[in-house]
Amino acid sequence: MKQQKVKILKNEKVAEGFYRMRVASDYFGSQTSPGQFFEVRCSLSTEPLLRRPLGAHRIWQGGIEMLYEVVGKGTSLLSAKRAGEDVDIIGPLGKGFTVSEEGDALLVAGGIGVAPLLALAERINKGADRMSHRKKNIVVIIGAKTRAHVLCEKEFRLLGCEVLVATEDGSKGKKGLATDILKNLLFARRLAERAAIYACGPTAMLKAVADIAKAGRMPCQVSLEERMACGIGVCLGCPVRIKSDVTTAPSAVLYKMVCKDGPVFNAEDIVW
Amino acid sequence: MVDLSVKIGKLRLKNPVMVASGTWGIEYDELTETDLIGAVVLKTITLEERSGNLPPRIAETASGMLNSIGLENKGVEDFIRNKLPAMSGLEAPIVVSIAGDDEKQFSRLARSLSRFARVNALEVNLSCPNIKYGLSEGLIAQDEKATYRVVKAVRAATDLTVIVKLSPNVTDIGKIAKAAEAAGADALSVANTFIAMAVDVDTWKPKLGNVTGGLSGPAIKPLSLRAVWEAAKKTSVPIIGIGGIMNASDAVEFMLCGASAVQVGTANFVNPQTPAEIVKGLEIYMKKRGIKNIKSLIGSLKMG
Numbered sequence: 001m002k003q004q005k006v007k008i009l010k011n012e013k014v015a016e017g018f019y020r021m022r023v024a025s026d027y028f029g030s031q032t033s034p035g036q037f038f039e040v041r042c043s044l045s046t047e048p049l050l051r052r053p054l055g056a057h058r059i060w061q062g063g064i065e066m067l068y069e070v071v072g073k074g075t076s077l078l079s080a081k082r083a084g085e086d087v088d089i090i091g092p093l094g095k096g097f098t099v100s101e102e103g104d105a106l107l108v109a110g111g112i113g114v115a116p117l118l119a120l121a122e123r124i125n126k127g128a129d130r131m132s133h134r135k136k137n138i139v140v141i142i143g144a145k146t147r148a149h150v151l152c153e154k155e156f157r158l159l160g161c162e163v164l165v166a167t168e169d170g171s172k173g174k175k176g177l178a179t180d181i182l183k184n185l186l187f188a189r190r191l192a193e194r195a196a197i198y199a200c201g202p203t204a205m206l207k208a209v210a211d212i213a214k215a216g217r218m219p220c221q222v223s224l225e226e227r228m229a230c231g232i233g234v235c236l237g238c239p240v241r242i243k244s245d246v247t248t249a250p251s252a253v254l255y256k257m258v259c260k261d262g263p264v265f266n267a268e269d270i271v272w
Numbered sequence: 273m274v275d276l277s278v279k280i281g282k283l284r285l286k287n288p289v290m291v292a293s294g295t296w297g298i299e300y301d302e303l304t305e306t307d308l309i310g311a312v313v314l315k316t317i318t319l320e321e322r323s324g325n326l327p328p329r330i331a332e333t334a335s336g337m338l339n340s341i342g343l344e345n346k347g348v349e350d351f352i353r354n355k356l357p358a359m360s361g362l363e364a365p366i367v368v369s370i371a372g373d374d375e376k377q378f379s380r381l382a383r384s385l386s387r388f389a390r391v392n393a394l395e396v397n398l399s400c401p402n403i404k405y406g407l408s409e410g411l412i413a414q415d416e417k418a419t420y421r422v423v424k425a426v427r428a429a430t431d432l433t434v435i436v437k438l439s440p441n442v443t444d445i446g447k448i449a450k451a452a453e454a455a456g457a458d459a460l461s462v463a464n465t466f467i468a469m470a471v472d473v474d475t476w477k478p479k480l481g482n483v484t485g486g487l488s489g490p491a492i493k494p495l496s497l498r499a500v501w502e503a504a505k506k507t508s509v510p511i512i513g514i515g516g517i518m519n520a521s522d523a524v525e526f527m528l529c530g531a532s533a534v535q536v537g538t539a540n541f542v543n544p545q546t547p548a549e550i551v552k553g554l555e556i557y558m559k560k561r562g563i564k565n566i567k568s569l570i571g572s573l574k575m576g
Contacts, residue, residue: 003303003544041543046335046490046518049542090303090544227330229337229541234297236315236344237330253323255344260299 001093001232002027005086009063011079016148017070018112019079021087024063028091032059034119035096035223035264038066039231041088042074052078053228053259055116055200056092059123067115067151093231094263097221099124103194104137106185106218107161108178108209110201111144114152116223117200121159139164139185143178143205147171179208186216196220199267210267220267226258233260241271274558275565276551278310278532280510281433281458283365283393285310285533287551288566289523292514292537293369293395293437294341298358300544307363308548313535314355316369316397319377321347325402326481331470336491336516337538338468340402340482343371348381356390365392367435373406375425382429394432396457398422399439399464401486413439413464416451427456435512437461440492440499446506459510461535462500466492489538490516497529504530504571518546520553527569 010022028038039051052074058065070079081087097120099105105124107117121138138161144150145168156163164181165173174181178201199209200223213220226238239255240262256262276287287310291300294315300306324344331338345351351368359366368391370381378396385391398405398413408415412422413436423436436452438445440463449460465486470479478484496515504511513526514535523534539546558566 001302046542048332049335049337049489049538050332051542088543227328227332229330229339229538230295230299231541232297232299232303234299234315235295235330235339235541236324236341237339239324239327239329239344241327255323255327 001091003088003090004028005088006063008081008083008085008087010083011081013079014067015151018067018151019070020057020065020067021078021081022063022065023087023089025089026062028089029059029061029063032056032064032092033096034059034123035116036092036094037263038064038089038091039093039228040066040078042077048072048074050229051090051231053093053231055223055263056119057115059119067112067118069112090231094259095261097198097223097264099127100194100196100219103196104139106182106195106197107138107140108182108197108199108201108205109140109142110178110205111149112151113199113201113205113223114142115200117198118152118155120198121156121161125159137162141166141178141181141185143167143201145169177205177208179205179212182209182212186212199223206267207272210270210272213267221264222267222270223264224258224262228259231259233257240265242269243271274555274563275567276554278510278567280435280512280533281393283311283433285365287554288527288533289547289550289554290367290512290533290535291540291547292535293397295537295540300540301362303544305548308551309364310533310551311365311367311392312362313367313369313395315345316343316371316400317345317348317351317381318343318371319348319381321345321350328479328481329485331479331485333468333470333487334491336487336489338470338480338485338487339465340480340485342402342482343400348384352384352388356388360390366390367393367395369395369397369437371397371400371403375407375422378422379425379429382426382432386430386432391432393435394426394430395435395437395461396423396426397437397464399437401439401441401465401467401484402482411439411441413437413448414442416447419448420451420455423452423455423457433458435459435461437464438503439464440496440515441467445499446502449503449507453507453509457509459512459532460503460507461512461514462503462531463496463514466495488516490518492516493522497525500526500531501529501573517550518542520550520557523550523554524557524569527566528571528573530571530573532570
């Protein structure tokens, strides 16, 4: 973890309300793993005051990319930054995804939840290449409000992933939710035995994914989002309730911090 | 050379810039040069483990933030066994913040922590706005008598420097400050966060799980400054000014109003280099004006 002022190489609109920022940093590029995030300073004034946590979207040797949605003052200011400007970033932060050695990968993204999953898909692909065995099958389910909100479909396909899309209004892919596709997929047993699920998106979607994974006895990792202040485990402001140890203290209320212990957790550890 | 050193009770600080409880942890040692800081105040500990308040615990407001952490901590035993040894390498003095329901708990904490050489002072947190204290209806720091009782008990339990952290959520902070001084406080931290709230207009729910929380950040600086000034007028012990300090000029304002030192809190989240930058900034401020000793700023507000 380091605090660096890094150069913006690119900051471009990828869809209405969505931007992708590419910054140069050998350190971030070499130290970041998929699922980790960065605390980005959006303004040098006190408005907004706090940094914004953004996930690593792409990781390469010379730096990182972050895909973000403009939702408020902070991300709006960030979207106005131009290539060549500096941005103050702390990272990489938190614990990312653990890629299981065997079996296929099933990635479930809701809205901007595609952001860390592209980095994950790239890492899974690379890992498979290194072992020179057959490539893992990666199936990506993208759920979004409308066709305009479907992000990264092309990028996932270029990696050789199978991409399935669901939109709430039916303007692209199947009408409905990402979890509808997930259920159908598992029902049709189209995946290898030891497939693992990796999900990122709204909490309601993650809870539904966790339920489906539990019913199908599949390992499932989820990347959570929570309001943060420090981002490094100091302020204790971003708790998620974790199941307590049934044997020692079954009724204890146990919190872990999304920023330090996560943002990626095993779905079965969380009290949803 | 300018002299930045100040004294807080028995504690001699090489400069007046401290970091505030709950906003600094050893994690920051990886990002900043902790050795440049005057002293660190650690997250409040209690006798027993506390799981803290329901999320969400953080909400951002205009030039500020609300928190309702609820003193989540693993208790004093875990602190002594695991947290304190990890800080042995720090050059900066360590101030341990403590909280309890009543004077018995406070004095037990003070006694057990006083056995450790690495604990250099205690900050008695009578003013956390996010927990219920057993001794009084509101916060202990909202009640002169309760404040006196707890500080007296802590004073009797330890030879360490006792700093009492007051609440700004009072009618007359001078009265509470005097009660703490009379009970034997070596110094006063002025002040904790302001009780506040924020509402989500989409869900019509409070933005914090605990409904209310404590407001911090630059938004509260003028309010805290006034609290420091009031407390300084009524007491003669050193005061540590806290509230929205973001830069050296903020620190100077607090010192002119009577603070002997300052604590940087929320600014750590914004830019972890802030405390070190304030130290450098104070030095530059003094050199520019030919001020040799920073102590000459303390309480030197010119009236009229």
